Amino acid sequence: MGKRKMGIRIWATAIALTLAFGGGIVPAQQASALTASGALGPLTPKDVVYQIITDRFVDGDTSNNVPSGSSSALFDDSNSDGIGDGDDLKLYQGGDWQGIIDKIPYLKDMGVTAVWISAPYENRDTAINDYQSGGGVNVWTSFHGYHVRNYFATNKHFGMMQEFEELRDALHDNGMKIVIDFVSNHTSRWQNPTSGFSAEDGKLYEPDKDGSGNYVFDSNGNPVDYNNDGNLENLLADPNNDVNGWFHGIGDRGSDSSRFGYRHKDLGSLADFSQENGAVAAYLEKAALFWKSKGVDGFRHDATLHENPAFVKGFKDAVDSASGGPVSHFGEFFIGRPDPKYDEYQSFPDRTGVNNLDFEFFRAATNAFGSFSETMSAFGSMLTATSADYEYENQAVTFLDNHDVTRFRYIQPNNKPYHAALAALLTSRGTPNIYYGTEQYLTSADSSDIAGRVFMQTESTFDTTTTAYQTIKKLSALRQANEAVAFGTTDILYSTNDVLVYKRQFYDKQVIVAINRQPDQSFTVPAINTTLPTGTYSDTLDGLLYGSSATVSTVNGQNRIASFTLSGGEVNVWSYNPDLGTSVPRLGDVVSTMGRAGNTVYIYGTGLGGTVSVKFDTTAATVVSNSNNVIEAIVPSVAAGVRQITVTKGSNVSNPFRYEVLSDDQVQVIFKVNASTALGQNIYVVGSIPELGSWDPAKASEAFLNPNYPEWFLPVSVPKGTTFQYKFIKKDGAGNVIWEGGSNRTFTSSSSSAGSSDTGTLTWQ
Known part of the structure; x- marks a missing residue:
């Protein structure tokens, strides 16, 4: 046994992948994955995303249902047949990466172009006991992936690293991108609120390191016992013995709805990372870079409402600035409707570069199509209002339901409004996300999120003929074919309590959607003026949702769609998709929207092939490659701040697209000041660098946090190794500004x- 162990050690040292804690991965065998990922690129609004809770989809490999070292009590198998029952949804059911691979033909045929999976790394694998007030205990597991234990090892319930890479390759080979859940807010539960907040296992581990401080993996990319201590990992941080300040350790947020409460207190007793700690930020960035090196195309950031925006901005910048170019970033900034945090939610993508899961869309769609508690006019107003509010509205990831909310089918059991909601999701602004099983009408036993996390294998036959499946398939094809759906603006043409007619338009390309949400009532829509050419337009859905063609004729010099009647549940989708030619460049989307000089940027649209030039304001960028629909370019050396990207082809110049150039690699400075304020005033910092507003109070930092008034503090993202000047200001809701006196601070x-660095607690001058 000793010689065998030594043999593994020599193999690992000689050819294994290694990861330096302070550096990156340089394995030659990763090149093909990055090439495949680069060929597909990050998410764009042309994509249709399919969200899978990995454990709840399909069990393709029963051998990993109870991995070595795991307890069979964590697996839902009451009849001991080795297959998940789908009954106790608190336990593992057996879904894995092989199961997703097996269903790729099903997903591809449906029109799915990107798959979002549960966090792939190792999670806590012990029972989570909730003690009940009346006696007894509910046993939970970490099947969902939100209880990280080791970022550099796989969740063995899903497979080993070689299985993850097989999934990645299979998806890429079929033209589908892979997005992973990534949790940088917390580890697992460290105190049990059902047992007097007694200590639990919220520990964080890392693989063994070699003599140079590099993590050591075998030839398949899995950690090895390099130091021969019988373990594949070592304790890195323990929230119950936090000697290095890796966790905030303040306790549960409870009813504290302040920004400090959300960002610094625990979410459900999950050990909250101190993201202001430079060692923590560096470690989390390295973890993300590890998975980027495995060929993922995007990160869904968990719990961004609870995260420090300065950390998120630096994290995203580090990932996108590394080899392989930018990937997709969107996060879970959970809000209600209406919500006092809306302004913070709306501005989060502009401040961090990480877009949102579109909870505003979700709330409005659920109310309009699900409970009918809001009108279709209100839904239309949401579309136009958010199109104005969101800087990058087509990058927001829209959805009807997901793992954290009630299944839409539970709210709306009637097929007609259910299908109408799907049609609205797939033709509205944003990048649509389909929750697994939506196309099979999966529902839940009650309104809880856990009840909606059903085991699809036991609840569905994966029927490809359902109306929901076919609706997704047809409208995914439209989204990819007609840029009006992916990149277009939104105009409401007609709306009532129950009917909505809207137009998506990208230059001459148009799609008009007419929806009646009522299943058993018909409504007449009056004639609608249009800019469509005269002619007859067939229903893109081919009558699947009871629609028919529309005829445009000229009446008194105005093109018009004649009055028409929408039957119960009817949806019409009329598409006009002319060839825009190749001589005029037109921009639809840019990924990423924030980065440093030298970073890669992807520019999407039409007319982008041939000889083109790209400029950031007036500064030329290097074009690496281009086709009619995408340009890969390099951000030029240009002064930091907001710049407008344009593409020139001959004498034709495109529409501009907003891009924020960063000064350099982003680090955190924690500003602190003692200051007394009047009611309604807050403290801000403004300074000499773009990240501090270049002395413009309107572009100052967000308001400081003040849990211990009159002490105020705020972590702010700034360029590394930079000397700058700054001052604190007081500002009220009306925008009135009071500058502190004295000399500029440095x-x-x-x-x-x-x-990360700290100014120390200063006194208002």
């Missing part, structure tokens, strides 16, 4: 990548 940020 500070130099950390020169370490992902570093």
Whole structure:
């Protein structure tokens, strides 16, 4: 046994992948994955995303249902046949990466172009006991992937690293992108609120390291016992013995709805990372880079409402600035409707570069198509209002339901409004996400999120003929074919309590959608003026949702769709998709929308092939490659701040697209000040660099946090190794500004990548 162990050790040392804690991965065998990922690129609004809770989809490999070291009590198998029952949804059911691979033909035929899976890394694998007030205990598991234990090892319930890479390759080979859940807010539960907040296992581990401080993996990319201690990992941080300040350790947020409460207190007793700690920020960035090196095309950031935006901005910048170019980033900034945090939610993508899961769309769609508690006019107003509010409205990831909310089918059991909601999702602004099983009408036993996390294998036959499946298939094809759906603006042409007619338009390309949500009532829509050419337009859905063709004729010099009647549940989708030619460049989307000089940027649209030039304002960028629909370019050396990207082809110049150029690698400075304020005033910081508004109070930081008034503090993202000047200001809701007196303050940020520094507590001058 000793010689065999030594043999593994020599193999690992000689050819295994290694990851330096302070550096990156340089395995030659990863090149093909990055090439495949680069060929597909990040998510765009042309994509249709399909969200899978990996454990709840399909069991393709029963051998990993109870992995080595795991307890069979964590697996839902009451009859001991080795297959998940689908009954106790608190336990593992057996879904894995092989199960997703097996269903790729099903997903591809439906029109899915990207798959979002549960966090792939190792999670806590012990029972989570909730003690009941009347006696007894509910046993939970970490099947969902939100209880990280080791970022550099796989969740063995889903498969080993070689199985993950097989999934990645299979998806890429079929033209589908892979997005992973990534949790950088917390580990697992460290205190049990059902047992007097007694200590639990919220520990974080890492693989063994070699003599140079590099993580050591075998030839398949799995951690090995390099130090021969019988373990594949070592304790890195323990929230119950936090000697290095890796966790906030304040306790549960409870009813504290302040920004400090959300960002610094525990979410459901999950050990909350101190993201202001430079060591923590560096470690989390390295973890994300590890998975980027495995060929993922995007990250869905968990719990961004609870995260420090300065950390998120630096994290995203580090990932996108690394080899392989930018990937997709969207996060879970959970809000209600209406919500006092809406302004913070709406501005989060502009402040961090990470877009949102579109909870505003979700709330409005659920109310309009599900409970009928809001009108279709209100839904239309949401579309136009958010199109104005969101800087990058087509990058927001829209959805009808997901793992954290009630299944839409539970709210709306009637097929007609259910299908109408799907049609609205797939033709509205944003990048649509389909929750697994929506196409099979999966529902839940009650309104809880856990009840909606059903085991699809036991609840569905994966029927490809359902109306929901076919609706997704047809409208996914439209989204990819007609840029009006992916990149277009939104105009409401007609709306009532129950009917909505809207137009998506990208230059001459148009799609008009007419929806009646009522299943058993018909409504007459009056004639609608249109810019469509005269002619007859067939229903893209081919009558699947009871629609028919529309005829445009000229009446008194105005093109018009004649009055028509919508039967119960009817949806019409009329598409006009002319060839825009190749001589005029037109921009529809840019990924990423924030980055440093030298970063890669993807520019999407039409007319982008041939000889073109790209400019950031007036500064030329290097074009790496281009086709009619996409340009890969390099951000030029240009002054930091908001710049407009344009593409020139001959004498034709495209529409501009907003891009924020960062000064350099982003690090955190924690500003602190003692200051007394009047009612309605807040403290801000403004300074000499673009990240501090270049002395413009209107572009200052967000308001400081003040859990211990009159002490105020705020972590702010700034360029590393930079000396800058700054001052604190007081500002009220009306925008009135009071500057502190005295000389400008001076500070130099950390020169370490992902570093963090503290001004110390200052006194208002």
